[in-house]
Amino acid sequence: MIQDFFILCSGADAELLKTCSKGEQNKYAGIGATVFFTAIMAFIASSYALFTVFDNVYAAVFFGLIWGLLIFNLDRFIVSTIKKRNSFGQEFLQATPRIVLAIIIAIVISKPLEMKIFEKEINQVLLEQKNDLTLANKDQLALQYTPKVERLNQDIAALKNEVQIKETETNALYDIYINEAEGTAGTKLLGKGPVYAEKREKHDAALAELQTLKTTNAEKIAGIESQITALDTEYTEVVKNSQPIIDGFDGLMARITALDELPWLPSFFIFLLFLAIETSPIIAKLLAPKGEYDVKLEEEESILSTWVEQKLAQRKLIVSTDGEINQKIYEDLKGEEELYGYKKKKAEELLRLQADSFHSIQTKGLK
Template sequence: MADNQQAPDNGLYTYDSFTGRGPGKKADTNFLWWCSGAHQELLKQFPSEHSKYWGLGGVILATFVLAALSSGYAIYSVFGNWMWTICFAIIWGLIIFNFDRFLVATMRKYGVSRRKQMAMALPRMALAILIGFTIARPLELKIFEKEINTKVIENTHKKIQLNDSLLQAENTALMQNTEAERNRLFERKKAIEDDLSRLQQSYVQEADGTAGSGMRGVEKIAKLKRDAYNSSVLQSAPELLSLTNSIHVQDSILANAKNNMEAKRAKYELSALENVGFLERNKALTDLSAEEDSVYWTSFLLSLLIILIEVGPIISKLIMPVGPYDIALAKEELTSMAASENDMRANKEMFIDKKNNLYKAQKEFSEQLVEKMTTLQQKHIDQELDKWERGEWNPRDHRASMDEVMRKIKERYQFNGEDLL
């Protein structure tokens, strides 16, 4: 024993060396026991039960870690802020931890049939499975992150292509009408320019003798054709200017429509690439599961594993055999309940006794009062009759009836039975 106590000084360490406790010193509390919701003071009395509740507390602690990691990843994928991520992860993990601890702590083993235990566990199992689904999905997204990123890019490109087709359909009518109007104006301008070109060519050919009269130098005919050309140029100039301006307007409309469509496309593409959130990543994982069986089964088995971990505390509690701790806990609870019930029964009996005593006292008081009032009333009647026989009776000397006297006595000495009780 002395050698063991001197072991740290000799460079040899034991497990107690890392806990700060001596060989014979035990901790007042145990964290894993607390996690399991056990009655620690009672559990200390049964060493054979310690390992069971260490394991149960470890399973519940594992659900806290998984819930914190899952919610933290989900929040970070939405907000991208580490402070919010850590705060929410801790809060959500504590909520799940406290809920699991409550579910396990309220389950009893001793004195409860297996069927009743299962009936009591079913709603807890349903809640645990639901919580398991909420925990599993974000963890799956993190595990398949690389594949999901590739699928997200593919889905984003599809969305951009769909948006391009919608923008094209939105501007098709405007661009078709504008193109048709521009072509009409251009054809009109071209027709006028062709007419002027023919007049000019006719004048030139007449002047050099290659056409028309075929005689070079006939100034009169050439002059007439030149005048006709100049007149047509003067007449067509305003219309040509108007047509040119109108064509420029139509060109600007087409250019603006194309620029607006390209700006909308670039804006949507930038928004689609930058705002990839939790739902988009979840959709990508769903698409991958639908396309590849390996991804589906891997995701399914991973979800099943996490759900089993979440349901683990309840399953562990169900399959744990009844031990001395369960019997002692049931005994303590039933003893406390019996003591409380006995106190309630004693208080009720005391109340009934007080009430009976009160009724008995009231009855005795009423009987004594009636007896005395009857005697007094008989005495007053005899006195009144005696005065009447002697002729000394006066109506003014008439006394109140005994009923009225008793009423006044009761009003004066009235009391509340509930106050006495």
């Protein structure tokens, strides 16, 4: 039963193969087994590849099954359509398009399995790429917020500097009126005279202005700092919202790109392995000598071809003979006077009817 199933997978004529030797049946069962297990590998590989795309087991298995059946049908078609002939060059030329197709299929099958085999290494590469993307994303987003924050900090610095300048002026007025009271400057009269009172009044007015300025600027600084806090919060929120996009940077294309950054030699040997698996049925059939099944199949095809050629020749002969008979019949009819008179009479009647109809139409047009 298993042998019958693998013969079915090989695309060979099961009824014709049953008339061949056991060795011939085993050969085609082996070819069918290769086709079957290649399809199984295609199913596994495509399911994993599609899982990285859909992130859903059921969808990946469903589409992976469709892909496996497609590969199975293609391989079965490729093997079954290679006919053994007496010329190896003709057979190889016949198999060339199928070998190219087998190479393409091998690439498609091997790539997802390479990603699974080197999954840890790919995850490490993706982690490094994600870290780089995170830093680059923060720097890029910071370009939108840093200038605003810097301008606000400059405004804070200007307000603080304004207070400092006013404080310096107030301290200077304090020193002036103290020196006046001590008699070390100004009028140099010891005691609190009119000049001292005037200078003390200027200092007190400047001190009141300083207190007002400190209060006003403190309120302005608090407002600006709240703006900076809001910008910082907004920046943090934007970074947080964009981070899931970076964290999700592990799709099929990202993994293929990460795989390309790994050493090429292991991937190349895996590709060669699947190429050997995929092309083995074709190569086996090309290298195998012409067997009993091939001889019988060629005989059946030649019988059918001969029968078709005979039918075509018969149809051509029938058409040719029928044409010659008709030609002879019409030539004999040329000499029949009765037939000539009858056709002449009918032609005259037709001409009279046409003339009467034309006259009637013209008469109606004139009325």
